[in-house]
Amino acid sequence: MKFSIYYTRKLIPSILCLHVLVGFVSCSTSVKVSNPKLIGLKNSYCTPNVSYQLAADLWNDSYSVDLSETKLNSHDQLMCKILGISEPVKKLINRSDRKADSLSLERLALLQSITGRIRIAQTELQAIAAELDCEGERADMAGAYLENLDDKRNRNYTVASVIVASLTTVATVIVSGDAAQTAIGVGGGLVSAGLGAVTIKPKGHQLEFFHERNLLRSIWMGTENNTDYPGFVWKMLHEKQFSNKGDITLSQSIKNRWTEFEFDGEPTGKKQDLIFGNGGIYRAEDFQTRSSLINQMQSTIRSINQDLMSLVVYIESL
Numbered sequence: 001m002k003f004s005i006y007y008t009r010k011l012i013p014s015i016l017c018l019h020v021l022v023g024f025v026s027c028s029t030s031v032k033v034s035n036p037k038l039i040g041l042k043n044s045y046c047t048p049n050v051s052y053q054l055a056a057d058l059w060n061d062s063y064s065v066d067l068s069e070t071k072l073n074s075h076d077q078l079m080c081k082i083l084g085i086s087e088p089v090k091k092l093i094n095r096s097d098r099k100a101d102s103l104s105l106e107r108l109a110l111l112q113s114i115t116g117r118i119r120i121a122q123t124e125l126q127a128i129a130a131e132l133d134c135e136g137e138r139a140d141m142a143g144a145y146l147e148n149l150d151d152k153r154n155r156n157y158t159v160a161s162v163i164v165a166s167l168t169t170v171a172t173v174i175v176s177g178d179a180a181q182t183a184i185g186v187g188g189g190l191v192s193a194g195l196g197a198v199t200i201k202p203k204g205h206q207l208e209f210f211h212e213r214n215l216l217r218s219i220w221m222g223t224e225n226n227t228d229y230p231g232f233v234w235k236m237l238h239e240k241q242f243s244n245k246g247d248i249t250l251s252q253s254i255k256n257r258w259t260e261f262e263f264d265g266e267p268t269g270k271k272q273d274l275i276f277g278n279g280g281i282y283r284a285e286d287f288q289t290r291s292s293l294i295n296q297m298q299s300t301i302r303s304i305n306q307d308l309m310s311l312v313v314y315i316e317s318l
Helices: 002-027 036-042 074-083 086-094 105-174 178-200 217-221 231-237 250-262 270-276 284-317
Strands: 205-210 279-282
Touching: 036 105, 036 205, 074 086, 074 105, 074 231, 074 284, 086 105, 105 205, 105 231, 105 279, 105 284, 217 250, 217 270, 231 250, 231 284, 250 284, 270 279, 270 284, 279 284
Parallel strands: none
Antiparallel strands: 205 279
16 A cells, blocks of 8 residues: 555656646747758848849840741740741741752851850750759758657657656556546546647747748739749740640749649638748748749749750751
């Protein structure tokens, strides 16, 4: 009997203390991480040193050129117009010495003018894809850091839950008396359940993360004025003919996918304000969402190379 009373006095305070601790932790706010090592991730280091040429008008043909009588399909005709190479392409197709001399100065000059524009367009695609890749990796690194902290926190709670369950089992065996056994069993069960609940729905750690230059913003907001993208890329993103169905622009198609699959059909919310704004306090799941959106945007940008391919192949055949 003395043995049971001794251990009861030892075990009950421990379980009660754990009960209070679980209640405090489950009601507490998320932990804001302030590790000095993370200062480099707080603000973007992906912004290009030299601003892109934003004006899309510089890419258009200076005057209307009819390519309908050539063998170019409507897709490539529009691409020539956007690149501003309709005139040299038409001259290259119609040049009188086409069969006579493939190395004529006229042909070489026309090819240089055409391929120069195409090369600049490809460089712009690579530049914006590189910036998106940098921003995506930045979000991934910050998210992985928070996930690691959250995993350690959850492991600690899991271990504590196992210990509480073991103590409760031992206590109910040692203690005599139905009332005492019931109290210990219920108390220990509540503590163990509380620790489990914290791991199921953790509030997690937080991290300050800013992006004043936000390549996702103009796509989400549907702005008419280009503030971030190279002129050629912006033009391509807003031409309906370059989408799969040809009924909406690439930018609108991207936004529709984001709304449906990333935000469950909700066009507004705190998470949207955070990701498409200038940044703020992020959790691990917020970083996952931002990284996913950036990857989708990057894939769309790179797919524009497919639109260039058929035109390049045709030009090389002339």
